[in-house]
Amino acid sequence: MTYDGFKGQMELGIQRSPERDRNFHLGGRSFYFFDFDDNIVFLSTSLVVFHKETGAELLLTSGDWARFHHTIGKDGPFKDYEIRFDDQTGSFRNFRDHHPEELMKLGQKRQLFVEDIAAAMGVPDLQWKGPSWECFYHAAFNQRPVSLITARGHHPETLKDGIRLLVDRRILPLEPNYLSIYPVSNVPTRRALGDEGLALSVAELKQRAIRASVEKALELYGYSAHHRFGMSDDDPKNIQLIVEEMTRLKNDYPEMSFFMIETHEGAFLKHEITLSGMSTNKSDAAPQLSLFEKSRTEV
Numbered sequence: 692m693t694y695d696g697f698k699g700q701m702e703l704g705i706q707r708s709p710e711r712d713r714n715f716h717l718g719g720r721s722f723y724f725f726d727f728d729d730n731i732v733f734l735s736t737s738l739v740v741f742h743k744e745t746g747a748e749l750l751l752t753s754g755d756w757a758r759f760h761h762t763i764g765k766d767g768p769f770k771d772y773e774i775r776f777d778d779q780t781g782s783f784r785n786f787r788d789h790h791p792e793e794l795m796k797l798g799q800k801r802q803l804f805v806e807d808i809a810a811a812m813g814v815p816d817l818q819w820k821g822p823s824w825e826c827f828y829h830a831a832f833n834q835r836p837v838s839l840i841t842a843r844g845h846h847p848e849t850l851k852d853g854i855r856l857l858v859d860r861r862i863l864p865l866e867p868n869y870l871s872i873y874p875v876s877n878v879p880t881r882r883a884l885g886d887e888g889l890a891l892s893v894a895e896l897k898q899r900a901i902r903a904s905v906e907k908a909l910e911l912y913g914y915s916a917h918h919r920f921g922m923s924d925d926d927p928k929n930i931q932l933i934v935e936e937m938t939r940l941k942n943d944y945p946e947m948s949f950f951m952i953e954t955h956e957g958a959f960l961k962h963e964i965t966l967s968g969m970s971t972n973k974s975d976a977a978p979q980l981s982l983f984e985k986s987r988t989e990v
Contacts, residue, residue, distance in 0.1 A: 719917025
């Protein structure tokens with residue numbers, strides 16, 4: 692089915708019936724935590740690095756960033772470049788909200804995140820849907836509690852605005868049932884996570900956001916030994932620290948289930964977190980729809 696020239700998901704949604712959580716009959720819920728870029732959606736948002744001597748700007752894709760950002764300025768293809776941290780003029784300026792007058796100068800009426808979502812929908816699905824898209828769709832369709840935990844620095848409402856555009860275009864069936872939204876480079880969000888000195892790394896902030904989201908889940912939905920939590924992310928450094936935090940959570944709540952889903956370079960590798968760390972990789976050929984459910988049809 693198409694809508695305004697866009698290939699949508701409505702036909703798939705009509706064929707589905709809403710499904711209960713796998714452990715619903717035992718009092719458990721499935722909680723879905725997502726990174727956004729290169730995980731749910733591939734966007735054209737560019738990061739900027741600066742030549743150390745000339746100051747010349749070089750634009751990087753988010754995929755390049757995930758692969759090389761630990762070596763920028765040190766070695767590798769970007770050893771002669773540096774990262775600059777000013778929110779308005781630096782490396783991450785396209786991943787931040789802009790004041791209305793700044794948007795006018797850029798010729799935009801909406802925040803860049805929303806514009807990038809709109810632009811993505813103008814190309815074929817396979818070019819913009821990330822490896823966890825179907826999982827995200829499944830969670831929204833079945834109104835599973837969803838947390839967005841992203842390195843972006845937008846206001847949480849900006850992220851909702853962008854995702855609402857997917858709903859308006861009938862590509863996503865429903866707005867997600869948001870449990871929490873943590874754009875961890877957003878200054879108020881960082882402070883809410885206890886980073887008053889703005890000194891923690893993105894990966895460390897994601898650790899705190901995951902724990903805060905688990906605690907909020909227990910506050911809103913109550914304690915159950917049958918709860919299931921999963922986080923998907925594409926950045927190897929983030930994945931390492933996410934596994935560390937989920938291992939601590941598993942030790943705090945040993946009866947519950949925790950999963951790490953690696954989507955680096957378009958892969959989809961699911962790991963269950965044990966008391967000692969991450970289990971052996973499991974590669975899912977038809978992965979996302981049954982990420983935390985035993986099957987598409989089983990309660």
